[in-house]
Amino acid sequence: STVNKRFNKTAFQAAVNKYLVTKLATLPEQADAHAWRLAMEYALAETTTMNLLATEQDPKIKNARSVNYLSLEFLIGRLTGNNLISMGLYEEVTVAMAEFGQNLTDLLEEERDPALGNGGLGRLAACFMDSLAAEEYPAVGYGLHYEYGLFKQSFNDGRQQEAPDVWRDETGYPWEVIRPELAQKVGFYGKVEEYTDNDGLNQRRWLPGLQVEGMAWDLPIVGYNNNSVYPLRLWECRALAPFSLERFDEGNYVAAQASHIQAGNLTKVLYPNDNHDKGKELRLMQQYFHCACSVADILRRHQAAGHSILDLAKLESIQLNDTHPTIAIPELLRILLDEHHLSWDDAWAISSKTFAYTNHTLLPEALETWGEQLMTTLLPRHMEIIFDINLRLMGEVAHKWPGDIEKLRKLSIIQEGDERRVRMANLCVASTYAVNGVAAMHTELVKRDLFPEFNELFPGRLHNVTNGVTPRRWLKFCNPKLSALISSKIGTGWIKDLGQLQKLEKFADDSQFQMDFMCVKKANKQRLTDWVAENMGLTINPDAIFDVQIKRLHEYKRQHLNLLHILSLYHRLINDADFKMQPRVFIFASKAAPGYELAKEIIFAINKVAEKINNDPRIGDTLKVVFIPDYRVSLAEIIIPAADVSEQISTAGKEASGTGNMKMALNGALTVGTMDGANVEIREEVGDDNIFIFGLNVDEVQALQAKGYNPYDYYNSDQLLRTSLDLLAGDEFTPGQPGLLNATRHSLLAGGDPYLVLADFADYVQAQGRIDKQYGDQKSWAKMAILNTARNGKFSSDRSIRDYANNIWQLNAVSR
Numbered sequence: 001s002t003v004n005k006r007f008n009k010t011a012f013q014a015a016v017n018k019y020l021v022t023k024l025a026t027l028p029e030q031a032d033a034h035a036w037r038l039a040m041e042y043a044l045a046e047t048t049t050m051n052l053l054a055t056e057q058d059p060k061i062k063n064a065r066s067v068n069y070l071s072l073e074f075l076i077g078r079l080t081g082n083n084l085i086s087m088g089l090y091e092e093v094t095v096a097m098a099e100f101g102q103n104l105t106d107l108l109e110e111e112r113d114p115a116l117g118n119g120g121l122g123r124l125a126a127c128f129m130d131s132l133a134a135e136e137y138p139a140v141g142y143g144l145h146y147e148y149g150l151f152k153q154s155f156n157d158g159r160q161q162e163a164p165d166v167w168r169d170e171t172g173y174p175w176e177v178i179r180p181e182l183a184q185k186v187g188f189y190g191k192v193e194e195y196t197d198n199d200g201l202n203q204r205r206w207l208p209g210l211q212v213e214g215m216a217w218d219l220p221i222v223g224y225n226n227n228s229v230y231p232l233r234l235w236e237c238r239a240l241a242p243f244s245l246e247r248f249d250e251g252n253y254v255a256a257q258a259s260h261i262q263a264g265n266l267t268k269v270l271y272p273n274d275n276h277d278k279g280k281e282l283r284l285m286q287q288y289f290h291c292a293c294s295v296a297d298i299l300r301r302h303q304a305a306g307h308s309i310l311d312l313a314k315l316e317s318i319q320l321n322d323t324h325p326t327i328a329i330p331e332l333l334r335i336l337l338d339e340h341h342l343s344w345d346d347a348w349a350i351s352s353k354t355f356a357y358t359n360h361t362l363l364p365e366a367l368e369t370w371g372e373q374l375m376t377t378l379l380p381r382h383m384e385i386i387f388d389i390n391l392r393l394m395g396e397v398a399h400k401w402p403g404d405i406e407k408l409r410k411l412s413i414i415q416e417g418d419e420r421r422v423r424m425a426n427l428c429v430a431s432t433y434a435v436n437g438v439a440a441m442h443t444e445l446v447k448r449d450l451f452p453e454f455n456e457l458f459p460g461r462l463h464n465v466t467n468g469v470t471p472r473r474w475l476k477f478c479n480p481k482l483s484a485l486i487s488s489k490i491g492t493g494w495i496k497d498l499g500q501l502q503k504l505e506k507f508a509d510d511s512q513f514q515m516d517f518m519c520v521k522k523a524n525k526q527r528l529t530d531w532v533a534e535n536m537g538l539t540i541n542p543d544a545i546f547d548v549q550i551k552r553l554h555e556y557k558r559q560h561l562n563l564l565h566i567l568s569l570y571h572r573l574i575n576d577a578d579f580k581m582q583p584r585v586f587i588f589a590s591k592a593a594p595g596y597e598l599a600k601e602i603i604f605a606i607n608k609v610a611e612k613i614n615n616d617p618r619i620g621d622t623l624k625v626v627f628i629p630d631y632r633v634s635l636a637e638i639i640i641p642a643a644d645v646s647e648q649i650s651t652a653g654k655e656a657s658g659t660g661n662m663k664m665a666l667n668g669a670l671t672v673g674t675m676d677g678a679n680v681e682i683r684e685e686v687g688d689d690n691i692f693i694f695g696l697n698v699d700e701v702q703a704l705q706a707k708g709y710n711p712y713d714y715y716n717s718d719q720l721l722r723t724s725l726d727l728l729a730g731d732e733f734t735p736g737q738p739g740l741l742n743a744t745r746h747s748l749l750a751g752g753d754p755y756l757v758l759a760d761f762a763d764y765v766q767a768q769g770r771i772d773k774q775y776g777d778q779k780s781w782a783k784m785a786i787l788n789t790a791r792n793g794k795f796s797s798d799r800s801i802r803d804y805a806n807n808i809w810q811l812n813a814v815s816r
């Protein structure tokens with residue numbers, strides 16, 4: 001039977017009134033927008049929580065194969081608007097709240113973003129949960145219940161300032177529900193003991209020196225237009241009170257004591273690094289805590305449904321979102337070996353058919369390794385198991401390549417050196433049944449450059465699953481005007497079947513449709529213009545080209561290449577009387593990891609350049625630069641629909657996929673980009689005429705670096721480049737303080753320009769020139785924009801999830 005009933009407005013309003021009083025201790029006459037919003041969310045959460053339980057208890061679900069998505073990050077963004085859309089209640093609730101004198105749009109603006117992720121990887125996990133629920137593939141998402149999400153960013157004289165992100169109200173977060181009966185205990189430290197069991201067999205067991213509690217919080221992931229609600233289960237670490245140590249020796253007691261305060265706070269804060277691994281002990285503790293709670297919960301569900309542990313791999317698949325949850329592998333093996341007393345071969349057969357791993361990066365500094373010492377201290381039994389896995393792996397390698405020491409060295413899970421380290425990616429490839437890259441080109445590079453030997457040793461293990469984005473949040477919800485226009489032409493089927501957007505192609509030459517499409521774009525640009533005026537006190541011209549680069553700040557993403565182009569335009573506008581350009585607003589939004597000095601310097605440089613250009617009377621409306629602070633999901637929802645140009649300018653071979661590129665193209669922006677990540681596939685879909693590709697391709701990048709790249713070759717021979725770069729050397733943008741922006745310039749010259757910014761500069765400027773020219777022809781621009789919306793249906797995360805379900809998880813949908 002279905003739990004979804006037709007919306008009963010009176011009952012809903014009664015529930016809102018009830019929560020105003022019982023949860024918020026206020027009355028309708030006194031309540032402010034904040035109270036109204038929370039009461040509304042509590043009332044709506046009644047339905048989602050009931051559906052969550054009904055889905056969980058459904059025998060069809062209990063007996064179906066399901067996937068467990070393990071991720072240290074789920075960058076879900078605001079839930080209320082999205083849930084209203086999935087529940088099909090947006091219009092109904094608008095009316096019901098209006099009768100209370102409350103405007104739904106304003107109430108939704110009141111919600112803070114749960115920022116439980118850094119960037120692409122975390123947002124992908126959120127899109128995947130949305131698509132799993134929409135497609136009704138039985139799933140549980142497992143993550144961490146951080147008290148503080150990604151830091152809040154502000155600018156102080158152009159420099160990034162970080163502040164803690166408090167995403168939960170003191171009264172709680174209405175959409176989440178605590179599940180005390182699902183709490184788990186998690187051990188750390190201690191020792192491994194050998195003992196003889198009742199059958200006289202030698203066994204090993206881990207006696208932790210410290211235990212903490214994992215409390216479960218469930219967020220409802222509401223399936224679009226269906227009755228399925230799956231949990232996003234987030235674990236919160238709590239100190240076990242009273243301080244409980246079961247068995248310990250003197251040394252470990254001290255270690256445990258010292259860590260106790262920390263351990264009680266394991267899930268306090270999300271590590272703010274993106275694509276960089278710092279190897280911190282607390283981070284490893286977070287990872288193991290996440291894995292231990294999640295694996296225990298998967299086994300609990302499996303056994304509560306009456307299934308044998310021997311059938312685990314038949315019913316459960318565990319997807320590892322990057323290497324961050326890798327310790328789930330030795331954790332499952334430990335339980336199978338030490339608690340269920342399976343043989344190694346039986347345990348391995350189960351574990352290696354249960355886990356699959358997604359690689360999200362090739363950057364060497366992002367590949368996780370953990371020192372043997374730390375692993376042995378924190379997780380002594382897991383370290384033993386890792387050595388056991390490696391022993392067998394090395395046996396296989398020696399068998400395939402007899403006498404080849406080099407192969408052993410490259411494939412080993414243990415990296416030899418001053419201190420031995422555990423290579424988490426190698427552990428993953430060796431211990432899973434499927435490994436995937438996140439875009440076609442990325443997967444080819446994983447096979448060719450990262451894991452060529454593994455690819456030979458385990459043929460068929462490496463797959464591609466190209467990333468995608470949820471069309472509910474990234475088109476229907478964030479761009480209601482374009483959604484309405486699309487639906488007026490091709491109906492609403494595209495919301496669940498994004499490929500249907502290609503039906504728009506036949507309107508690409510239709511003048512009326514072109515005008516309507518550009519009208520929607522203009523309205524979205526006006527919305528962003530108003531937002532910028534209101535929140536930043538800055539005036540921008542909505543008729544200018546909105547040129548957008550929104551993503552984490554990283555050298556490989558090359559925000560400084562964008563900056564150099566801006567400097568070149570500024571220089572030409574002032575010094576070349578013949579130079580003409582379409583008015584353009586360059587829009588940035590981006591956070592830098594707090595410890596990434598150069599990234600913070602680049603933010604500072606962009607802000608200082610912006611300040612000067614925006615106030616230069618010689619420039620007027622022609623060129624503006626806006627760095628919007630505190631980039632987050634809810635800001636992306638305003639910026640993306642307003643983008644004309646999408647900047648995807650990473651050094652070829654460095655951006656695994658990108659997903660902002662998909663969001664902007666879908667919303668009718670034209671991409672200026674390198675042949676990197678999913679840009680390659682976007683080009684394949686839209687055609688070479690509807691995208692602006694520039695720069696070295698990955699083979700050219702590798703060849704140039706092999707022969708010895710010298711940025712001065714470019715600096716000395718390209719006058720525009722030299723002039724642009726040298727603008728950063730003086731005090732042009734920092735009056736009276738010459739050299740303040742030198743860090744960025746220095747990194748590109750004496751610093752060696754590791755990401756080949758100077759090598760790609762000239763071609764980038766050319767591509768930007770083509771964009772400028774193209775925008776002058778509004779009719780043809782409109783056509784190109786329409787074709788970008790029409791031809792990007794491939795990049796729905798529904799398609800990604802079906803690819804995973806069919807090719808990796810062997811999963812069937814279960815409709816309720």
Ligand code: 26M
Nearest residue numbers: 120121271273275277360438655656657658659
């Ligand atoms: C590692 C160690 C310690 C602390 C944090 C980390 C860490 C956190 C996030 C490392 C990497 C993290 O994210 C990497 C990431 O976001 N990768 C992006 O994944 C997207 C989804 O597949 C791709 O689209 C992007 O190209 C890729 O950069």
